[in-house]
Amino acid sequence: MPLGQRSGDKSDSRYCGVEVLDFPAGEGLPAVLNHSLASAFDFILAPLVDPNYRPAPGAVLPVSASDLVLGPSQWSNHVVGKISEWIDLDAEDERLRLDSELTLKQEIAWASHVSLQACVIPAPRRSFCGNYARVVNQILQGLTNMNLWLRLPLEKSEPMDGDLDKIKNNNHTSEIADSWELWNSFRLLCDHSSQLCVALDISGTLPSMNSLGRWFGEPVRAAILQTNAFLTNARGYPCLSKRHQRLLTGLFNHSVQAIISGRSNHNVFPASEGVLSGDEGNAEDSYVRHALAPYLEYIAYLYQKMDPLPEQERFEINYRDFLQSPLQPLMDNLEAQTYETFEKDVVKYTQYRRAVAKALVDRVADDAVSTTRTVLMVVGAGRGPLVRASLQAAEETGRKLKVYAVEKNPNAVITLHSLIKLEGWESLVTVISSDMRCWDAPEKADILVSELLGSFGDNELSPECLDGAQRFLKPDGISIPSSYTSFIQPITASKLHDDIKAHKDIAHFETAYVVKLHRIATLAPPQQVFTFTHPNFSPNASNQRYTKLQFEMLPDMGSCLVHGFAGYFDSVLYKDVHLGIEPNTATPNMFSWFPIFFPLRKPIYVPEGSPIEVHFWRCCAPTKVWYEWAVTTPTPSPIHNSNGRSYWVGL
Ligand SMILES: C[S@@+](CC[C@H](N)C(=O)[O-])C[C@H]1O[C@@H](n2cnc3c(N)ncnc32)[C@H](O)[C@@H]1O
Known part of the structure; x- marks a missing residue:
């Protein structure tokens, strides 16, 4: 019984x-x-x-x-x-x-x-x-x-x-x-x-x-x-x-x-x-x-x-330790169901609404509200939830807004048009059916709002998209988010290792997965990997990155086996308004992102008292971006995903 x-x-x-x-x-x-x-x-x-x-x-x-x-x-x-x-x-x-x-x-x-x-x-x-x-x-x-x-x-x-x-x-x-x-x-x-x-x-x-x-x-x-x-x-x-x-x-x-x-x-x-x-x-x-x-x-x-x-845990129970390929919202067009899931995450849009409200108040002084109209562009508008959050922020703060909603997925644009008609926002919002990287904007924006973030922050190519979009941001304009940082930590995850091994090839061990981590042991606190800040008008700006990290394992833990690295992100939307899934600062009750997992082909034994040293690279080519990763201490692993041969994100 x-x-x-x-x-x-x-x-x-x-x-x-x-x-x-x-x-x-x-x-x-x-x-x-x-x-x-x-x-x-x-x-x-x-x-x-x-x-x-x-x-x-x-x-x-x-x-x-x-x-x-x-x-x-x-x-x-x-x-x-x-x-x-x-x-x-x-x-x-x-x-x-x-x-x-x-x-x-x-x-x-x-x-x-x-x-x-x-x-x-x-x-x-x-x-x-x-x-x-x-x-x-x-x-x-x-x-x-x-x-x-x-x-x-x-x-x-x-x-x-x-x-x-x-x-x-x-x-x-x-x-x-x-x-x-x-x-x-x-x-x-x-x-x-x-x-x-x-x-x-x-x-x-x-x-x-x-x-x-x-x-x-x-x-x-x-x-x-x-x-x-x-x-x-x-x-x-x-x-x-x-x-x-x-x-x-x-x-x-x-x-x-x-x-x-x-x-x-x-x-x-x-x-x-x-x-x-x-x-x-x-x-x-x-x-x-x-x-x-x-x-x-x-x-x-x-x-x-x-x-x-909790209700959300119950809802997600079937996703526990289930490996999923990360979305490619730039290369692929998302489906209605995916947008539907995003849009249920009230917490995410509340954070955006708060960030936009603070930015509007900073941008337009109280004595200028009746004469100033802020130009706000939502780039990657999807079916419109960030447009709604921005308009709510304007109403809350008593600021006037002119909104451009830029979206490259023609199917989402259809719904966006209908939303604007339904809500009577025709005089406030202009829909632009275009890739933000090549849109020729008729005017410059005060505020650029986007949500192009993956579980590892930059892994859905937010940096590349926003580099294209900042052309139409005023020199003193604000980007929401203003920055995002990825994090990793070493984990024991024998179940994930087994599931990847079942494919019997190297490619699956050189792929990052989105996964609701459950049967895992975290072995050391997370550390920062890459940070991107927007806008970035520096002429030498590059989106390539390299970071070497050394993790000291938890005290009194003993030796352990590292099957790979759990990845997270945290994003500063504006000033003190942030949003993220890094476990120590995770935004409560937000469910849009599961962590990411970078596996190791051969799990690494870390003896008690030894650190583990890991290297992560973000590599860029004209048509794709990819990560490579390797361990050098206590024993070297092969460099994973060399040249993006197994896993890459299309530009
Ligand atoms: C993660 S979704 C977010 C959608 C919506 N803002 C939300 O919060 O529900 C990212 C959206 O950006 C769009 N997108 C991605 N890259 C883009 C680009 N370069 N130009 C225009 N839209 C883009 C995608 O089609 C997708 O609709």
């Missing part, structure tokens, strides 16, 4: 499982499953073979006797397989190594046969795991639907004095235990297989918040909560520390399922109720509460206590 309902959220985190530690005498898988389901768990994490079993070539699996003990949907919807924990594929002892390999393959074959969705494979027993990874990698090649969840303790000891120096000097005798490192080695050996995921064992102590944050960008599927991670509240019931609660809420928000594991430490049943300890189940006694039910109830309480998803 799901933990609860959160409107709009249909993620897996609604389901909670329980780990079966052993089968009580006389009880088989069906009885244990029925008892767990009757106690409101959604699935069990159960061994597939008797823990005492040791393989023999060609032997049949001794547990669960037959696949008929459960129905097909029970197997696939309610059982996650637990691979024998004794296996040790990197053991010195060859017999043990070979037995382990055989067992792992047999058990996975059985799990595939009964169509389990996932199997948990035990944590590597030592820091080197080459042979284990080799065998898992072989298995992954042959899996179709099933995923493997590598079980890992959620732990990272804090570095001692001198450890960081040792790491920096490549001296690996440091004693920092960080299970993320083990995960990283394992997935690198398995070449980032999208079917290899993580199940984190959560105990009573948690590492630093920054080190936990790394996992949000990794394919964590389950949080295995040990009963000894729970505290006891005043009424004797299990509860979690505030830090554990925050972590669990974060995991729920990232679609991670909880699994409860261990023996009950909280005997809180009414005396009249029978209790089976641990995982002793009995189909007939389904009225008998599961010993771990109080833990489940607490987890359900935490789940239900989470804030409901």
